[in-house]
Amino acid sequence: MPLLTSDVPLCEAHDLVMLDLDGVVYVGADAVPGASDALERCVSHGARIAYLTNNAARPAGEVAQHLRDLGMPVHDDGEVVTSAQAVARMIAADLPSGSRVLVVGGPGLREPLEAAGLVCVDSAEDDPAAVVQGFHRDIGWRHLAEAxxxxxxxxxxxxxxxDLSIPTPRGTAPGNGTLVRAVVAATGREPLVAGKPERPLFDETLRRTAAQRPLMVGDRVDTDIDGATRAGIPALAVLTGVSDLAELAALAPERRPGYVSHDLRGLVDHHLAVVVDGDTSRCGDSTAERRDGTVVLTGGDPAATTSVRAVLGLAWSAVDAGHDAPDVRLGG
Incomplete structure (x- = not known):
């Protein structure tokens, strides 16, 4: 799939901007530089925002307050949609109200389950009707054993x-998927999943907002971008988290995002067409060239969205022509 274009600021072309959090809006306790200003500019363009997170550790209200503390525009706690809320809806649809559910997780998972009319228990001996697992830093062997x-x-x-990993200020740490793998390895059974790249979290967001032209923004191909593609939602990939430009350059056509930028400032940029001519490309004022298996930026601001698009568009053209995925360089 080639890069998509937008002749207006990208946020104006969509009636809802769906934002992943870890690696997009913040990393750990700290905001991604420039994120608050970019989102305020989106709002000034009339954009609606929903904050989506696969991390089920914290209740939505706590996440919303964290976002406000970081200067992000959050007007209502309902603008935060968590995988815990999505999985609670799944379970409530499958079980009668008042059913007991064995919970491996913290308040972020328990609160939406209770709000959905389910009773949280801690042991397999408490006569549960189902088991649900979500990330929390205090999960240990005893919790996994009960599950x-x-x-x-x-x-x-x-x-x-x-998610097998989560970004933290100290680096990459094990995520909920790593802990789920322990239960799967012990039992041989796979869970039903609510979070990205599966559909329930997207469906919960669209149900809540009634959006008709949503855009997903994420930093991970395997969750944010793949999930948006499966749900039929265009995606903007940003380079502030897990997936880097080299990973994007090597993607098969069916997994490519429609848009790419360094960070959330890409939401208020125009996404101009990339013109490829042999081993060169141009996007706006930015140019790139393929030399000995490497695509390098030859003109333009390395931080500009046009530069990322020129380099990535040329890399994808090379891959589609049968060449190996090139190395990519925006500077140096």
Whole structure:
């Protein structure tokens, strides 16, 4: 798939901007530089915003307050949509109200389950009707063992998400998917999943907003971009988190995002067409060239969206012509 274009600021072309959080808006406790200003500019253009997170550790209200503390525009706690809320809706649709659910997770998972009319329990001996697992930093062996006992007994098994890792200020750390793998390895059973790249989190957001022209913004190909593609939603990939430009350059056509930028400032940029001519490309004032298997920026501001597009568009053209995925360089 080639890069898509927008002759107006990208946020104006969509009636909802759906934002992943970790690696897009913040990393750990700190805001991604420039994120607050970019989102305020989006709002000034009339954009609606929804904040989507696969991380089920914190309740939506706590996440919303964290975003406000970082200077992000959040007018209502309902603008935050968590995988815990999505999985709670899944379970409530499958079980009668008042059913007991064995919970491996923290308040971020328990609150939406209780709000959905379900009763949270902690042990396989508490007569649960299902098991649900979501990330929390305090999860240990005893919690995983209780889940394994119940899952092995045949109870329905759900997970908020399967992210193997999470970004932190100190680096990459194990995510919920890593802990889910322990239960799967012990029982041989896979869970039903709510978070990206599966559809329930997207469906929960669209149900809540009634959006007709949403845009997904994310930093991870395997969750944000793949999930948006499966849901039929165009995506903007930003380079402030997990997936870098080299990973994007090597993607097969069916997994490519429609848009790419360094960070959230790409939401208020025009996304101009990339013109490829052999081993060169041009996007606005930016130019790139393929030399000995490497695509390099030869003209333009390395931080500009046009520069990222020129380099990536040329890299994809080379891959589509049968060449190996090139190295990519925006500077040096």
């Amino acid at each position: 394994a006992y119940a899952v092995a007994a045949g109870l329905p098994y759900y997970a908020s998400n399967l």
